[in-house]
Amino acid sequence: RKEVEQDPGPFNVPEGATVAFNCTYSNSASQSFFWYRQDCRKEPKLLMSVYSSGNEDGRFTAQLNRASQYISLLIRDSKLSDSATYLCVFGGYNKLIFGAGTRLAVHP
Amino acid sequence: ETGVTQSPTHLIKTRGQQVTLRCSSQSGHNTVSWYQQALGQGPQFIFQYYREEENGRGNFPPRFSGLQFPNYSSELNVNALELDDSALYLCASGFDRAHGYTFGSGTRLTVV
Numbered sequence: 001r002k003e004v005e006q007d008p009g010p011f012n013v014p015e016g017a018t019v020a021f022n023c024t025y026s027n028s029a030s031q032s033f034f035w036y037r038q039d040c041r042k043e044p045k046l047l048m049s050v051y052s053s054g055n056e057d058g059r060f061t062a063q064l065n066r067a068s069q070y071i072s073l074l075i076r077d078s079k080l081s082d083s084a085t086y087l088c089v090f091g092g093y094n095k096l097i098f099g100a101g102t103r104l105a106v107h108p
Numbered sequence: 109e110t111g112v113t114q115s116p117t118h119l120i121k122t123r124g125q126q127v128t129l130r131c132s133s134q135s136g137h138n139t140v141s142w143y144q145q146a147l148g149q150g151p152q153f154i155f156q157y158y159r160e161e162e163n164g165r166g167n168f169p170p171r172f173s174g175l176q177f178p179n180y181s182s183e184l185n186v187n188a189l190e191l192d193d194s195a196l197y198l199c200a201s202g203f204d205r206a207h208g209y210t211f212g213s214g215t216r217l218t219v220v
Contacts, residue, residue, distance in 0.1 A: 042213065
């Protein structure tokens with residue numbers, strides 16, 4: 001079983017739509033969780049950390065379910081500029097473990 | 109603007125050659141890690157250095173080696189290059205995994 005499972009997409013949504021991504025992890029010892037965003041041929045950039053209580057940053061909401069070992073990212077009111085690959089990331093021992101990424105394409 | 113800088117940005121090497129990639133970490137960051145990202149995949153952890161000592165390594169063969177210097181800059185060396193080593197190599201620096209890491213813009217290595 002892969003350490004991180006993530007739906008590769010692509011998710012094609014119109015502007016203004018709400019879209020949700022899920023990501024499961026296999027290592028129950030994971031302590032830190034993140035969503036990174038990666039634009040084409042660019043480096044990953046930290047979008048937000050994910051906390052057990054859930055957290056929100058503007059149009060973005062992240063949730064963690066430790067019992068079922070998954071994290072989620074909800075994007076409301078999608079913008080064209082949200083088009084990117086979203087990587088779920090777990091903090092393992094001395095390293096970050098990345099999913100393969102979910103591609104999001106927002107169209108007019 | 110990222111505080112982590114990598115050089116070179118692009119590189120073409122021949123199979124069997126050796127390559128050295130460089131990374132200057134963000135000011136104040138004493139941890140640096142290296143990742144390999146193949147096309148269509150997420151970054152894969154190569155190794156991490158903390159205060160000049162390797163303190164974590166992923167599933168990469170010994171021909172992938174590294175160094176961290178007293179100023180916390182770092183090098184990734186790859187010997188006996190193979191075609192499958194063609195990828196984007198990312199350097200990341202940070203305080204600890206609990207706060208996530210900042211990535212450099214990467215070095216795109218092509219092995220022919």
